[in-house]
Amino acid sequence: MDVQSVKLYLQNIEEYVMDEDKIVTYKWLSKNLGIHVNTAKQLLYTFATEQKINVNLTYLVGGVLCDGTGCKVQIVREEDLEKAKAEFKALTSEHVYSVQKAKILPDLGVLYAVDCHKRDENEDGKRLSAITCSHSVLRPQEEIGRLRLKARAATSTRDAKRWPTGHAPSKKTAEAHSNSEVASTDGSKGKNGTKKKELNTGIAAMFAAQTCKTKQGGPNEKPKAAENSSDKPKTSSGITMFFNRQTEKPIKPSVSAPKDSPSSGLSPKDSHGNEVDASCASEKLKEKQEGNSNKKGKVSSNVKNSSIKNTEQKWGGGKGKRVNTDEKLLPAKKRKRIVVVSDSEDSSDDDVFGRDGGDAPDMPPLPEVAPHHESDTDDVIPPTPEAELKRGRKRVRKMKDKTYVDEDGYILTCKEYVFESCTDSEVEQEKENEKKLSKGNCEQFETKKSESVKPVSKEPPAKKKASPQKTKQATLMNFFKKSI
Amino acid sequence: MFEARLVQSSILKKVLEAIKDLLNEATFDCSDSGIQLQAMDNSHVSLVSMNLRSDGFDKYRCDRNISMGMNLGSMTKILKCAANEDVVTMKAQDNADTVTFVFESPNQEKVSDYEMKLMNLDQEHLGIPETEYACVVRLPAGEFARICRDLSQFGESVVISCTKEGVKFSSAGDIGSANIKLAQTSNVDKEELAVTVEMQEPVTLTFASRYLNSFTKATSLSNVVQLSMSPDVPLVVEYRIGEIGHIRYYLAPKIEDEDNN
Numbered sequence: 001m002d003v004q005s006v007k008l009y010l011q012n013i014e015e016y017v018m019d020e021d022k023i024v025t026y027k028w029l030s031k032n033l034g035i036h037v038n039t040a041k042q043l044l045y046t047f048a049t050e051q052k053i054n055v056n057l058t059y060l061v062g063g064v065l066c067d068g069t070g071c072k073v074q075i076v077r078e079e080d081l082e083k084a085k086a087e088f089k090a091l092t093s094e095h096v097y098s099v100q101k102a103k104i105l106p107d108l109g110v111l112y113a114v115d116c117h118k119r120d121e122n123e124d125g126k127r128l129s130a131i132t133c134s135h136s137v138l139r140p141q142e143e144i145g146r147l148r149l150k151a152r153a154a155t156s157t158r159d160a161k162r163w164p165t166g167h168a169p170s171k172k173t174a175e176a177h178s179n180s181e182v183a184s185t186d187g188s189k190g191k192n193g194t195k196k197k198e199l200n201t202g203i204a205a206m207f208a209a210q211t212c213k214t215k216q217g218g219p220n221e222k223p224k225a226a227e228n229s230s231d232k233p234k235t236s237s238g239i240t241m242f243f244n245r246q247t248e249k250p251i252k253p254s255v256s257a258p259k260d261s262p263s264s265g266l267s268p269k270d271s272h273g274n275e276v277d278a279s280c281a282s283e284k285l286k287e288k289q290e291g292n293s294n295k296k297g298k299v300s301s302n303v304k305n306s307s308i309k310n311t312e313q314k315w316g317g318g319k320g321k322r323v324n325t326d327e328k329l330l331p332a333k334k335r336k337r338i339v340v341v342s343d344s345e346d347s348s349d350d351d352v353f354g355r356d357g358g359d360a361p362d363m364p365p366l367p368e369v370a371p372h373h374e375s376d377t378d379d380v381i382p383p384t385p386e387a388e389l390k391r392g393r394k395r396v397r398k399m400k401d402k403t404y405v406d407e408d409g410y411i412l413t414c415k416e417y418v419f420e421s422c423t424d425s426e427v428e429q430e431k432e433n434e435k436k437l438s439k440g441n442c443e444q445f446e447t448k449k450s451e452s453v454k455p456v457s458k459e460p461p462a463k464k465k466a467s468p469q470k471t472k473q474a475t476l477m478n479f480f481k482k483s484i
Numbered sequence: 485m486f487e488a489r490l491v492q493s494s495i496l497k498k499v500l501e502a503i504k505d506l507l508n509e510a511t512f513d514c515s516d517s518g519i520q521l522q523a524m525d526n527s528h529v530s531l532v533s534m535n536l537r538s539d540g541f542d543k544y545r546c547d548r549n550i551s552m553g554m555n556l557g558s559m560t561k562i563l564k565c566a567a568n569e570d571v572v573t574m575k576a577q578d579n580a581d582t583v584t585f586v587f588e589s590p591n592q593e594k595v596s597d598y599e600m601k602l603m604n605l606d607q608e609h610l611g612i613p614e615t616e617y618a619c620v621v622r623l624p625a626g627e628f629a630r631i632c633r634d635l636s637q638f639g640e641s642v643v644i645s646c647t648k649e650g651v652k653f654s655s656a657g658d659i660g661s662a663n664i665k666l667a668q669t670s671n672v673d674k675e676e677l678a679v680t681v682e683m684q685e686p687v688t689l690t691f692a693s694r695y696l697n698s699f700t701k702a703t704s705l706s707n708v709v710q711l712s713m714s715p716d717v718p719l720v721v722e723y724r725i726g727e728i729g730h731i732r733y734y735l736a737p738k739i740e741d742e743d744n745n
Contacts, residue, residue, distance in 0.1 A: 471641060471690050471738035475528040476610065479718050479736060483611035 006043070009033060013047045017055060017099055023114045025098040037130050044096040056105065060097040063088035075108055486514050486550055486576045489543035493572035493587065495705075495726055497563050502702035502723070502731055503532050504556045506695075511605045514576075515549045518729065522609055530695045531610060531718075531734040540728020542571070552576060552583050553605035562598045576602075612734070617712035617720070619646040620682040623666060625709040625723065627679075629700035631664050636693035638662045641738055645688035646713060651681060655693065676707035687713045690738040696721075699733040 012033060016022045030040035048057050059081050062073035066089045075097050076084040085091060098111055105111075139147075403413045490496055503510065503521070510523040510532075518538040524531045538544040566572055566587040573586040586597040631653050635642050639657030646652075650667040669678040702723040703709070712720040721733040 472741040473527075473529055473692055474736040474739050476524060476531050476718060476734060476736045477528055480531075480610040480612055480734075483609045 009043050010047055013043060017101055021101055023098055023100040025111055025114050028114050041095045044099050048096055048099055055099050055101055056103055057099055058097045060095055061085055062093040063091040485547045485578060487545045488541050489573040491542045491571050493566040493570045494568040496572055498705050500560050500563055502705060504560055505698040505701050506530060506532055507556055509555045509603060509605055512552045512554060514546050516546050529736050534731045536729040548578055550576060553603035555603055558600055562600055565598060618684045618714040619687045621646060621651050621711040622708055623679045624677055625703040625706055628709045629703045632693060632696040632700050635662055636697055640693055641690050642693045642696060643690045646681060646683060647686045648683060687715055689713055691719055691735055695735050702731055
């Protein structure tokens with residue numbers, strides 16, 4: 001990037017931060033300006049250095065914890081940076097996460113809100129990611145169709161067996177997702193090769209990886225995995241046991257579950273979703289064939305889970321709530337999940353290992369990757385993966401004309417931003433609205449739920465009330481003249 | 485050289501209490517005849533005019549006219565350092581940028597002096613014409629304070645209407661309306677308890693109650709307050725300051741709003 005464009009970008013940032021009073025995260029910046037995330041980070045750093053006095057920063061730090069409990073990725077305020085860094089044995093990542101004018105950020109959770117709109121609008125944000133994979137291409141429709149069929153059969157069988165209630169399957173997939181994240185980070189850090197394969201096959205790869213973990217474990221797992229494994233065992237969760245059991249149990253694809261088929265049929269158009277289901281199915285098949293296996297891979301997955309959990313805890317209560325609400329959602333969620341997966345790769349993985357550089361590593365074929373496996377001894381329930389969190393906040397922001405008749409009989413038209421939220425709870429919507437309004441923004445936001453139009457102002461009646469006598473205060477200057 | 489010695493520092497304290505609600509800073513104009521102060525509040529709706537005659541002071545010396553701009557908040561702080569029975573002396577050099585307050589205890593055993601920095605204030609003197617007012621009402625200062633306080637609960641405006649029979653204060657607002665009628669006292673035993681109305685013609689005017697409430701901070705200066713009104717001119721609320729002067733508040737009336745809003 002030449003000096004001029006850097007200048008231009010810096011001016012942009014200054015506008016965002018100083019004039020528009022925005023919280024600028026590197027993700028937001030990257031998507032907004034269409035620049036690579038690493039460039040965005042550098043720009044933010046440059047900007048922050050120049051404007052040290054005027055702005056407040058948050059940093060993202062990640063690494064291996066001193067206390068041996070695993071890895072952690074954390075967003076911290078500038079003033080807490082040194083303290084947070086002290087917690088790590090080895091830092092893998094440290095960069096400016098966001099820049100804002102507000103001197104005190106009341107809650108780091110707001111940073112999440114900054115990114116989530118963009119995420120929804122800009123689904124191809126992957127191209128700006130620091131992690132790239134040439135093998136990550138969309139499958140052709142017919143293949144997806146085929147895989148979907150398989151997946152339906154497989155999931156229905158399994159679900160029928162294990163989770164009589166409707167929402168259990170989503171949990172399972174969530175778990176799978178978190179595993180996938182782990183795998184990808186490990187891959188990018190230790191062996192770049194593994195990553196590629198995973199991207200290619202999606203969730204299926206994760207399941208496959210679990211089963212063939214033992215096979216490949218030794219060579220692939222890397223020093224990092226080994227190191228983590230020693231730390232990990234405690235953090236493994238009860239849910240992970242389910243996965244192990246799955247691998248142990250033979251799957252009968254022929255058994256069709258009437259119960260599940262409608263849910264999977266809900267999203268025939270969503271290619272991503274289909275891919276997920278399909279991949280799940282194929283993965284399960286593999287599991288069957290290979291049976292139970294490696295214990296090595298487990299370690300790394302555990303590490304990942306714990307690190308994710310830590311991060312989420314740091315982010316505060318808001319996120320936790322979202323997780324809960326999401327978990328209550330119906331199985332139909334599945335189809336969105338994949339989208340999120342790709343996104344999280346873009347963001348969280350990038351966060352942790354952003355320093356490693358933008359070059360896409362060569363990745364070994366899928367089966368070799370297989371870094372994760374759940375251990376039977378896991379007791380801790382891993383947190384709901386970010387994918388689900390993001391999904392819950394999908395919103396569409398539209399400019400709409402609202403026409404209504406005033407009290408005085410005037411027809412008024414006002415342009416309003418209507419903020420529609422697909423799955424959010426009412427509380428969150430209201431919060432959002434309040435936030436926006438308090439900003440002094442004259443735009444009015446309406447939640448989908450309350451479609452009622454708010455008139456711009458009702459001042460005339462209020463005024464009348466205030467001064468029933470219809471009088472105006474005169475000043476003394478009307479009566480006395482200035483003397484010399 | 486300016487020097488003014490006042491036996492009762494409490495008078496100065498009360499004067500300050502009476503004006504610091506409306507004014508943040510003010511210029512004290514000292515001349516041979518005494519000390520004058522005239523200033524409008526920030527919104528230019530009310531005006532304070534105070535006069536302390538030189539003969540009211542125990543000792544008064546003013547070689548040449550000086551104007552001392554004072555921050556009334558600072559002055560209040562200094563005067564709080566004086567006991568009520570202290571003798572207070574204000575001193576300033578002719579071109580000085582400070583004024584000195586000296587407090588002496590009655591038995592002369594304690595003498596304290598405080599120097600305060602002066603300010604340069606824009607002089608905004610208004611020429612107030614001598615006016616014959618259509619109505620002049622005298623009533624106990626405490627009564628007036630009570631009325632203003634009570635009515636300000638109802639609305640931000642107080643209507644004062646003066647007729648032969650007496651004077652009526654009324655206010656209306658969200659919670660309802662209030663009317664207080666004071667009749668002329670028929671036989672006057674004690675002048676300070678009497679309500680008297682001298683009237684050429686009936687007058688009804690509307691005023692902002694918050695200013696009236698500020699004026700009543702001067703209640704401690706005098707037992708009697710005098711309200712002077714004429715149609716469409718400012719109300720004058722006057723309190724006497726002991727035997728040495730007076731403080732007058734001028735308040736612009738509220739006028740009919742053409743917009744009907």
